[in-house]
Amino acid sequence: MVKIKADQAIYSFSPGNKPVATIKPGEIAIFETKDCFSNQIESEDQLFESADWSTINPATGPLAVEGASKGDVLVVDILDIETAKFGVMTAVADMGAIPHLLDGSETKIVSIEGGWAKFNEELKFPVKPMVGVIGTAPAEGDIPCGTPGKHGGNMDTKEIRKGTRLYLPVWQEGGLLAIGDLHALQADGEVLFCGVEVAGRVTVKADLLKNTDLSTPILETEDFFYVIGSAEDLDEAAKVVMEWTHAFLKQRLPLTNNEVGMLMSLVCDLQISQIVDPLITCRMAIPKNAFSPYKISLGERE
Ligand code: CA
Ligand code: CA
Numbered sequence: 016m017v018k019i020k021a022d023q024a025i026y027s028f029s030p031g032n033k034p035v036a037t038i039k040p041g042e043i044a045i046f047e048t049k050d051c052f053s054n055q056i057e058s059e060d061q062l063f064e065s066a067d068w069s070t071i072n073p074a075t076g077p078l079a080v081e082g083a084s085k086g087d088v089l090v091v092d093i094l095d096i097e098t099a100k101f102g103v104m105t106a107v108a109d110m111g112a113i114p115h116l117l118d119g120s121e122t123k124i125v126s127i128e129g130g131w132a133k134f135n136e137e138l139k140f141p142v143k144p145m146v147g148v149i150g151t152a153p154a155e156g157d158i159p160c161g162t163p164g165k166h167g168g169n170m171d172t173k174e175i176r177k178g179t180r181l182y183l184p185v186w187q188e189g190g191l192l193a194i195g196d197l198h199a200l201q202a203d204g205e206v207l208f209c210g211v212e213v214a215g216r217v218t219v220k221a222d223l224l225k226n227t228d229l230s231t232p233i234l235e236t237e238d239f240f241y242v243i244g245s246a247e248d249l250d251e252a253a254k255v256v257m258e259w260t261h262a263f264l265k266q267r268l269p270l271t272n273n274e275v276g277m278l279m280s281l282v283c284d285l286q287i288s289q290i291v292d293p294l295i296t297c298r299m300a301i302p303k304n305a306f307s308p309y310k311i312s313l314g315e316r317e
Contacts, residue, residue, distance in 0.1 A: 017078070021047040021214070024073035024195070027157035028150050028166055030187050034079035037189065040223040043094065046075040046194040050212045051147065056103045062120045063105040072161040072169065072196060074148045079189025080221050087185040088224040088313065089151055089192060095218040096144040096177050101126050102199045102211035111208035111291050125199070125211045132199050132211050140200055146175045146217060147196030147210070150232075154186040160195060162293045163245040167232045169196065170243055170296050171205050171289035180235040182224070182313055192221060205289040224313060231259050233313065240301040240311065241286075245294040252297040253285055260299040267311050278305070 023035045038044055050056075053070040056063070083089060104123040108114065126133045133139045148160050150167025163170045167183050175181060183190070194217050201210025234241040242263055244256040260283060264275045282305040288296035303311065 016043050016045065018045040019047065019075050019078060021049045021075055024049065024075055025077060025160065025193050026070070026073060027159050028074070028152055028168055028193065029157040030152050030155060031157070032077050032152060032191055034077050034189055034191060037079040037081060038221060039081050041220065043218060043220050044078050046078075046217045046219070048075050048195045048197055048215055048217060049073050050103060050214045051196045051209070052103060052212065054214055056105070056122060059122045059124055062122055063107045064120060072148065072159065074160045074193035074195035076193030077152065077191035078193070078221065079191060080223060081189070083185045083190035083223055084188055085186050086226055086228070087190070088227040088229045089183045089185050089190045090222040090224055091149070091181045091183060091192065092220040092222070093146065093175065093177055093179050093181065093217065094220055096146065096197060096215060098127055098142065098144050098197060098199050098213045098215040100128065102132065102213035104207070104209050104211060106207055112204070112206040127199050127211070127213065142199040142211075143173065144176060144215070145173050145198050145201060146194060147171045147198055149175065149181060149192070149194045151183045151185055152187040152191035160193075163296050164294065165231050169292050170232065170245070171201065171292060172234065172241070172243055172296060172298060173201050173203060173288070174234055174236060174241055174298070178237070182229055182233045182235070184229045184231070194219070203287050205291050208291040227313065229313075230262070231255075233263070238303055240303065241298040242301070243288065243296065243298045245296045247294060249287070249290060249295050249297070252295040256297045256299045257285065260301065264301070268306070268309055
């Protein structure tokens with residue numbers, strides 16, 4: 016089993032990144048991760064503005080999967096997510112979706128104990144650990160780890176959690192998987208630009224689907240497929256996930272374009288993952304049981 020230390024970090028998903036470890040398809044890897052501040056904020060005296068921004072949004076890796084090449088799909092099973100004992104939340108004066116409602120910048124340390132995140136003396140919440148940043152090297156160019164896209168990246172999608180399977184397009188040899196930015200808890204929208212940001216460890220199994228066309232990340236949970244897409248604004252992000260969902264269903268169902276659209280309108284919820292990153296991320300939920308006579312899947316595993 017391969018273990019990748021948190022200091023083996025990238026700050027951009029890039030075709031030029033060299034793999035720090037390699038596994039065979041179907042093998043397990045552990046990614047130790049820093050939080051999105053590179054663990055620089057450890058007390059409530061430290062504001063976001065005091066952090067060294069050049070190391071914001073690290074992702075651990077990249078990991079190469081032997082045999083992965085352009086046109087394949089990386090199948091990443093999230094086997095486990097462990098978090099540190101405390102997480103960080105930051106209100107930042109001019110960031111997030113509601114800066115005009117804030118009283119300036121503030122840092123809150125949230126202790127995590129026994130499966131609960133303690134917000135204050137009165138409020139605590141069960142943790143729902145999730146992966147904020149996970150992706151492959153893109154077709155071309157460097158994409159900062161704070162930006163989501165067709166390669167994955169900073170999708171901040173709360174459904175990417177233990178027990179789920181993420182399908183990511185491969186453009187470069189080995190795929191070059193990197194993971195970071197865990198949240199102990201985050202709501203849809205991520206309106207203040209943070210969840211409970213936390214360091215930790217993610218255990219994954221990475222496998223391959225050879226020669227499988229995929230336009231964008233798709234997440235599979237026990238009950239849903241989620242088509243995940245990002246764009247400049249909320250309208251465009253919604254539109255791209257609807258278009259990809261329509262194409263995904265049309266390829267797999269013996270139904271007309273109109274019928275597929277009707278079914279999307281009936282049973283596929285359009286959801287907002289986050290509205291605060293450089294691109295906005297939406298997802299469309301495809302309930303497996305609604306389509307059970309057709310046994311929708313992404314393709315046969317090699
Ligand atoms: Ca994030
Ligand atoms: Ca984050």
